[in-house]
Amino acid sequence: MSYQSATGPIGAEGRYWDALQEGRLELPRCTGCGQWHWPAVWRCGACGGWDHEWVEQPIKGEVFTYTRTHHPFGGAEAFTKPFSTLVVTLKSVPIRLVGVLEGDETGLRIGAPVTGTIARTAFGDAQIPALRWSLA
Ligand SMILES: [Zn+2]
Known part of the structure; x- marks a missing residue:
């Protein structure tokens, strides 16, 4: 199995x-x-x-929590600092998923509605799929 x-x-x-x-x-x-x-x-x-x-599942939910990164670290070289990483509670099922916020951050708060897309992110030499969130 x-x-x-x-x-x-x-x-x-x-x-x-x-x-x-x-x-x-x-x-x-x-x-x-x-x-x-x-x-x-x-x-x-x-x-x-x-x-x-x-x-x-539809890629929609609301912000459960988030953190803002101001300093570079390994694995996040592709992101322009600062950037925000969200933990999102999906609207359709009781599951939370992590992804980076893209676009305008005005209105970012716990409980804010977001929609997601599937992007690519660098992981070593590979490009792997990753969720990106935008404020709805
Ligand atoms: Zn069961």
């Missing part, structure tokens, strides 16, 4: 990365009890089931 992504076996969340690479946000739900899981798991902690379905 292992998921083989386009780049090799990368764990229970492989489907997430492959879907993001193809331009969709998909998250896993246990087919036994309906529990949403993120990070992805092989086995549901609520009912013990092994089967999950991956369901496409």
